[in-house]
Amino acid sequence: MTDRNKYWSIFEQTGSIHDYLNYTACTSENELDTEKETNNDGIDESDRNRVSDDANR
Secondary structure, eight states: OOHHHHHHHHHHHHOOHHHHHHHHHHHHHHHHHHHHHHHTTTTTOOSTTOOOTTOOO
């Protein structure tokens, strides 16, 4: 059983706000980890910081 399911099961049994907060904290941590993994893709794809020799300024 994953942590998310474990925390949800505990909350269902107790109905405690603390158990619900543990569940939400667990799910938000998992979402942040997933977001970090996907945000590293294509980080250097912008031309914003590249210098062009033929720029007419």
